[in-house]
Amino acid sequence: MPVKIRYFSWVREKTGKAEEVLDLPPDIRTVADLMTWLKALGPEYAEAFARADVVRAAIDQAHVKPTASVAGAREIAFFPPVTGG
Amino acid sequence: MSVRVQREDFDVGAEVRRLAAGRTDIGAIVTFTGTVRSENDGRGIAGMTLEHYPGMTESELTRVEAEAGKRWPLQASLIVHRIGALTPGDNIVLVVTASAHREAAFAAAEFLMDYLKTSAPFWKKERGPDGAERWVEARQSDDQAVERWTRRE
Numbered sequence: 477m478p479v480k481i482r483y484f485s486w487v488r489e490k491t492g493k494a495e496e497v498l499d500l501p502p503d504i505r506t507v508a509d510l511m512t513w514l515k516a517l518g519p520e521y522a523e524a525f526a527r528a529d530v531v532r533a534a535i536d537q538a539h540v541k542p543t544a545s546v547a548g549a550r551e552i553a554f555f556p557p558v559t560g561g
Numbered sequence: 562m563s564v565r566v567q568r569e570d571f572d573v574g575a576e577v578r579r580l581a582a583g584r585t586d587i588g589a590i591v592t593f594t595g596t597v598r599s600e601n602d603g604r605g606i607a608g609m610t611l612e613h614y615p616g617m618t619e620s621e622l623t624r625v626e627a628e629a630g631k632r633w634p635l636q637a638s639l640i641v642h643r644i645g646a647l648t649p650g651d652n653i654v655l656v657v658t659a660s661a662h663r664e665a666a667f668a669a670a671e672f673l674m675d676y677l678k679t680s681a682p683f684w685k686k687e688r689g690p691d692g693a694e695r696w697v698e699a700r701q702s703d704d705q706a707v708e709r710w711t712r713r714e
Contacts, residue, residue, distance in 0.1 A: 484614055485684035486696050537617035539680065553614060553682075557699035560611070560642060560683025561595055561654050561674060 477502070479546070481514075483524070484555035487531060490524035500546065507533045508542035510552065524554075532557055562630060562638050564622035566613060568645040571655050580637050580657055587636045589663040591670040593656040599649035601697070605690045608648045609697075614682035618642070625676040629658070632672065633665035640673060642683065675707045 482495040504510050511533075515525045525531060533540050534553040546552060573592055581587055599606050622640050629638060637659040647653060656673045660666040685697040 482614075484682065485612055485686075534614070534617060534682070537614070537620055539621075553617070555614070555682065556684065556696065558679065558682050559685045559697040559699055560613070560681045561678035561703075 479549055480551045482551060482553040484553065486556055487524050487554045490520060492520050505545060505547070506542065507535070507540055507544050507546060507552070510546055511542070511554070514554075530556060562626055562635075564619060564626060564640045564642075566615075566618050566622075566642050566644055568643065570643070570652055571641045573652075573655060576639060576641065576655060577657060580639055580659060584636065584659075586661065587659045588661045589666040590657065590659045591663070591666040593654075593670050593674055594652055595654040595674075597647050597649045597651045597653060601687060604687075606649060606687050607690045607692075608646060608688045610646050610686045610688075611642075611644045611653070612684045612686070613642075613644050617682050621681045622677065625673060625680060628676070629669045629672050633658075633660060633669040635660050635665065635669055638669065638673070640677065642677070642681070644683070672710055675703070675710060678703045679707045 477500050478497050479500055480495060480497050483491050483493065488494050504513055511525050511528050514521045531554050535544060535549045536551055573594055577590055577592060581590060597609060626638055626640060629635060635658055639657040641655040643653055656670050658666045658669040686694055687697055688694050
């Protein structure tokens with residue numbers, strides 16, 4: 477299942493890319509599964525997701541919890557807690 | 562009801578005039594303007610860069626604004642948030658709420674700011690006087706500020 481993955485703020489800086497399209501293996505069911513899988517893609521991903529409990533996620537531009545299902549997602553984003561305002 | 566994300570500065574007076582133009586049902590207008598300070602957590606700030614998630618930012622701001630409209634009788638509201646490079650003294654964010662009476666306008670403005678700070682996908686990167694950059698960390702006090710609105714429900 478090809479999905480667009482986007483990274484923002486220091487997650488983007490650590491992975492070294494703003495976005496990419498990845499083919500997710502079928503056993504990845506949740507956002508937490510995806511983070512664990514991404515961590516193993518390389519040292520830059522391991523670094524970006526080292527504090528996985530701090531990294532937040534959005535599916536199709538809406539905030540989701542780590543337990544959220546990735547089934548049918550077109551775009552999944554990872555970023556630190558927001559600091560606007 | 563409208564939201565805008567922009568690089569350009571905003572003029573609070575002009576925004577309020579535009580929002581209230583031709584209306585006689587508004588009795589109270591509250592504005593909140595957030596600006597860049599030259600100090601944060603005891604550290605000097607020479608400037609900052611605001612990154613956001615285009616698309617999601619607008620949809621989160623619109624969602625939060627609609628929620629405020631459900632909770633209070635607002636005649637109008639506006640959220641403007643800047644992105645890009647800013648320096649101390651610059652405007653960052655503007656929230657305007659208009660209602661028949663001040664209670665709703667004050668409360669809705671606070672609600673919008675509290676929710677914006679914890680849900681709109683913006684990230685600030687500060688630059689110190691020595692040029693060193695660091696990402697601003699989310700404050701626990703912002704999470705606590707937003708919790709008081711959920712307790713009321």
